[in-house]
Amino acid sequence: MTKLNKKYREVEKILLQDREGLDLRWYRLRKGKSTSKKDANKFILGAIIDYQIPAQQAWDNSERLADEILGDPDNIWEEINKYSHKRWMGKFKQFRLHRFPKAHERIWKIGKRILEKYNGDTRNIWKDHTINNTLSNLLNLGMGKQISSMVIGALIDSHILNGKGDVKADLHVRRVLGRVFRAAEYLAREVDQVISLTHSIHKNNPWLLDRGLFLVGKNFCFSKRPLCTECKFKKVCKFYFKNK
Ligand code: SF4
Incomplete structure (x- = not known):
């Protein structure tokens, strides 16, 4: 050797x-148990924000957005997309979700794609899909390679997907x-x-x-x-x- x-x-x-x-354990994912639409959406919202700021801050900010700002809806993406793009961008300082305006915008853009492609239910990203297909779905949403790898890993840890990840x-x-x-x-x-x-x-x-x-x-x-x-x-x- x-x-x-x-x-x-x-x-x-x-x-x-x-x-x-x-x-x-992962935020809102329950190991080996079925995940509700609301919890799956909250998990993905946290994952979208979790880059280039401390992880805990990202997950806390996602919870504040879902629970306090949007009123804890099942379909977070519908509520986010009730804001026009211009109005959402105008909330950058008030909502304090991320340090970069681009990251604030990303929440709106990915949310719109989730609404259009998955009917506002992020479980459809992985339901009945292989790990490779799920990874493609995440990348196509614009989640980025590193965040997509983390989501796949969290789904493996939570026994929602079986297999290997990066x-x-x-x-x-x-x-x-x-x-x-x-x-x-x-x-x-x-x-x-x-x-x-x-x-x-x-x-x-x-x-x-x-x-x-x-x-x-x-x-x-x-x-x-x-x-x-x-x-x-x-x-x-x-x-x-x-x-x-
Ligand atoms: S990984 Fe290496 S450099 Fe980092 S704390 Fe451990 S021993 Fe130190």
Whole structure:
């Protein structure tokens, strides 16, 4: 076994062991139980907002939009699309859903497509579909590759879909894998390298690495002054050996 292969196996072991004790519940998706239209719509709304802002803030903002601003409807998309595009964009500052106007606009645009294509019920995106078809449906809605991967993973974790998926290569995942394997985080433009690396670590189902990487990134592997001495990767981390 080459040195690199040995390292893949070590990282795989750490992450899979770690996963056994993790809480894998997803917002509004109930493991192994049927999901209502309202809950499925709320989950997808949160996923749409969950990029380029902290995850918790995104899910909190989606809940505020659905419950407080729109009045907790079954069909969130219908309520959003009661706003004209111009009026919706005029609510950017008042609603405070995302830091970027483009992301605020994305909610309206994807919502319109969900209304037109899935009759306002996001369960139709995955119902009776394979993982590959579901992924295509999400991409066609304009969800983007990383968010679509996260949605697929959440559906796998919740036993709604069966099969394998890819990690969401967000900042945490890119930073941890980059520091462990090359002593420097992967940049956003290097997402393909990150995905390929996760395939080398656990090709059977790279998605299973996602939560462990995310949590190490969020709780230990800070941009400045990472808590390496408390981190489970310290024995295999190139960044740690280089800087200790
Ligand atoms: S050992 Fe340090 S640099 Fe390496 S993954 Fe852990 S926190 Fe990040």
